[in-house]
Amino acid sequence: MLTLLTAMYLVVRSASAQAEPIRVLVTGAAGQIAYSLLFSIAKGDVFGKDQPIILVLLDIPPMLPVLDGVVMELQDCALPLLREVIPTDKVEVGFKNLDAAILVGSMPRKEGMERKDLLKANVAIFKSQGAALEKYAKKTVKVLVVGNPANTNCLIASKSAPSIPKENFSCLTRLDHNRASAQVAMRVGVSTGDVKNVIIWGNHSSTQYPDVNHALINLDGEEVCAYDAVKDDSWLKGNFITTVQQRGAEVIKARKLSSAMSAAKAICDHMRDIWFGTSDGEFVSMGVYSTGNSYGVPDDLMYSFPVMIKNKSWKVVDGLSINDFSRAKMDATAAELIEERDTALAFLGV
Structure with a gap:
């Protein structure tokens, strides 16, 4: 029995070792949603138990020190599927050759802010992220928009990446x-x-x-x-x-x-x-x-x-x-x- 179990383990491990890592971006990566999300992605709950992952973590410059702490924690989890973690505040790094993009980061609604004010701030953010997808990501990338107002942010991102099929974009409901x-x-x-x-x-x-x-x-x-x-x-x-x-x-x-x-x-x-x-x-x-x-x-x-x-x-x-x-x-x-x-x-x- 031990021999059989060992053989099965080696087969699974070999398959994992041979699979090409996929490149997954999470924006707003120093935030609280990402903190709950990254572990599940890195341990195989999302893209499969035999799929190696390169995690790309994008956030704004003031959040980079926090992001360093998140990277240390991911390293300390010792997750076999996690091949690399790339923290960055640069879109040319964050959006390069992506297989999947999870756009969590957005301007949060603040006290006294009307919905149209929130929309105006986020239109600019998701226009630029759509343009970055267009310029740097794979045309097969699957894009999930989480940041609110998610539906309209997703539409603006898709319009800003015209060479990526609109079917590749979705928002979280x-x-x-x-x-x-x-x-x-x-x-x-x-x-x-x-x-x-x-x-x-x-x-x-x-x-x-x-x-x-x-x-x-x-x-x-x-x-x-x-x-x-x-x-x-x-x-x-x-x-x-x-x-x-x-x-x-x-x-x-x-x-x-x-x-x-x-x-x-x-x-x-x-x-x-x-x-x-x-x-x-x-x-x-x-x-x-x-x-x-x-x-x-x-x-x-x-x-x-x-x-x-x-x-x-x-x-x-x-x-x-x-x-x-x-x-x-x-x-x-x-x-x-x-x-x-x-x-x-x-x-x-x-």
Whole structure:
């Protein structure tokens, strides 16, 4: 038995040694989300247990001393898959030859700052990061935008990298998806693993629409639609929706800091699904580029849809029935995204 186990270990170790490292960028790398995220990436939870990683950590110059401490901790973890850690404040280093880019860093909203002020500051940041992707990254790079307002930041980054397919860009609504799944699971008294196919439509903002009309819950080995399992339509159309929409604000109120651990987990879930695909019969929520062909959502928006993923390519799940309640919610969040997009493009003089 020991001989067999030793042989299996050597095979796995050999495969790991032979695989080419992939180059993964995390921006805002000295921040609290990254602090919860980097360990999971480096130990293989995202890109695979046999995939060596080169981690590129980008942040602004004042954060470089903090970043040095993060690098030391990653080194001290002694993670076999982590081949190199590159801390930098230079885009030509940070964006070079990337396989994956996780754009966490953004200008945070400060007291007294209106949403349009936040948007103006971040438009400039994500225009420059999109331009850096265009100039330095691989054209196959998979880009996940986390920094808020994530949907519009993602759109601006994609427009600033015209030679990279828009399908390669996505923004994070998986945290909202996970929140919705957890709320339903707690309500029914099951594990979150027993809940699938909730949907987050639209913007990662308070207008997002968490939809469980197509969600399924495993009850004693039988899949039951969420409405039948919950048996409380008023909750599903009321407090459930507002709880998911306002969850980030509630976390800030309680912690005095924004979501970090749960955001990092959602980033891992999102990127792992891009890399390895979704399970048969399951879909997840991602902010992706709308071409105007799905569910009446206008084109040229980064809008959260239900998607299935295979071979690192996503496809919107089409043909789901949309009732009048859902239609109104979906249209409202699309209207907000249109306003954000037009405001952002005006700031850029487009």
